[in-house]
Amino acid sequence: MSSTVDAGKTIAGRKRNIVSDIIGLLLAVLVAAASVQDSAAGSRLIDQAAAERSSVRKV
Structure with a gap:
């Protein structure tokens, strides 16, 4: 993974x-x-967690 800079922070x-x-x-x-x-x-992370665990849901 290359090193990059967050422009805002x-x-x-x-x-x-x-x-x-x-x-x-x-x-x-x-x-x-x-x-x-x-x-x-x-x-992306919430979608991944919701797909892997039935107890996680998007509201």
Whole structure:
């Protein structure tokens, strides 16, 4: 994965996005380039978690 920069937040490298349950246990993790928008990464991650676990649902 190449190193990139998030234009809005000036974060170089990679962003980590997580989905956790109510007590903080990890359900899904996505590591993406810093240039990937948070909304795009979050949507992809929620879709993945909902597909893998019946207890996760999009509202």
